[in-house]
């Protein structure tokens with residue numbers, strides 16, 4: 001297996017060299033978002049919570065100006081070159097790479113959790129074929145909650161948590177008047193709180209690491225079933241001899257992947273596993289911070305990821321490339337798009353102002369697959385993407401820090417693996433479950449409900465007028 005996939009490892013190592021060489025050419029520094037945080041913290045907050053510090057984390061770090069992505073201290077390029085999704089999930093959840101024994105045990109736990117027959121049976125009773133794949137995935141996650149927990153039964157209801165409060169007065173905060181540049185958020189020192197063990201005891205089955213394993217493994221099986229049901233086929237049982245990545249390709253396409261395909265899917269899973277306080281991670285954490293449960297929290301992550309400004313962009317990119325259709329038409333299309341001030345899908349990022357390291361890996365993987373097995377259509381779309389990249393970087397790279405992001409090339413990679421466009425964002429979710437659940441577990445150690453404020457800009461003192469007297 002290793003020798004067969006050696007060329008993929010070489011591509012990744014070369015991508016790392018290219019990334020590092022480019023950063024050396026244009027070294028830029030950004031405010032280091034590195035800890036530890038001493039609360040209360042002052043930060044300059046822009047619209048969309050840009051710059052706001054929501055919590056401290058040891059899970060992952062994105063350096064936007066250097067184009068660096070770190071999981072638990074390890075460079076993403078090194079993890080892609082040498083690791084697997086199973087190992088990376090363990091790393092994100094538990095803080096260290098697993099030893100041989102831990103790896104064996106974790107893999108067998110994932111293997112055990114990969115089968116969710118009751119969930120799939122129930123899912124088949126819904127009109128999945130008429131649903132958006134992400135809506136179906138979210139539904140499946142909810143059904144899995146019913147299969148895997150007894151949380152809605154009276155005996156498992158949690159005790160109240162007296163120390164947790166949503167009372168606005170417990171969140172001292174001063175906002176500057178509208179128009180001024182920053183707001184100061186002040187967090188109280190934490191007084192004890194709900195440590196995981198306590199939570200475990202009170203919450204029974206749905207809390208602790210068990211749901212995280214079930215979700216990391218089970219959501220992939222649900223994604224496979226969703227695609228099969230969508231095209232009128234019966235869902236497939238996971239194959240115990242295949243890895244997580246191998247199973248994913250198998251359960252979606254019905255074809256056991258070659259070692260190269262399995263390795264490439266594994267790399268895409270590693271690349272998408274975690275990425276700081278992005279919208280879907282934040283959504284997941286907000287739900288978890290209310291001490292709801294992991295399944296509902298992950299369902300919220302799936303919902304947030306679906307949007308075209310976030311994970312949904314990978315499908316939009318392929319649609320965009322199909323619309324342009326030919327590298328020769330890229331220039332005209334690009335000019336028109338800029339003129340209309342429309343965004344180019346798969347470009348730009350709130351944090352990266354340099355080339356996204358994930359796109360650095362996915363670009364060469366796309367090229368490799370296109371050259372080795374691409375259809376005429378995908379070859380044309382890849383050439384169109386390369387042309388668009390050149391044009392967009394020349395116009396927007398230096399001036400606005402806009403470069404390809406993770407979604408620009410992932411769709412071409414997925415297409416070459418036989419994954420339909422409707423499933424692209426679901427694949428992103430399958431991977432990101434590892435990051436969502438890891439961050440929730442970490443946050444719950446010192447949980448405080450997320451509860452920001454809005455600045456009221458409306459009027460005061462209006463007199464109530466009965467409906468009959470209101471002017472039409």
Ligand code: ACO
Pocket residue numbers: 048278308309310311313342343344345346347348349350351396400402405406407
């Ligand atoms: N194409 C052209 N211009 C862009 C793009 C783009 N893709 N992205 C940002 N810009 C420009 C904006 O027009 C704006 O210009 P202005 O200052 O002249 O008005 C400036 O860059 C800042 O843009 P914002 O939208 O304010 O940036 P923000 O940080 O809020 O948004 C986002 C980041 C949502 C990712 C944005 O770049 C975008 O919409 N990209 C396209 C969708 C996409 O690919 N999303 C996937 C992101 S990766 C992920 O979530 C997994």
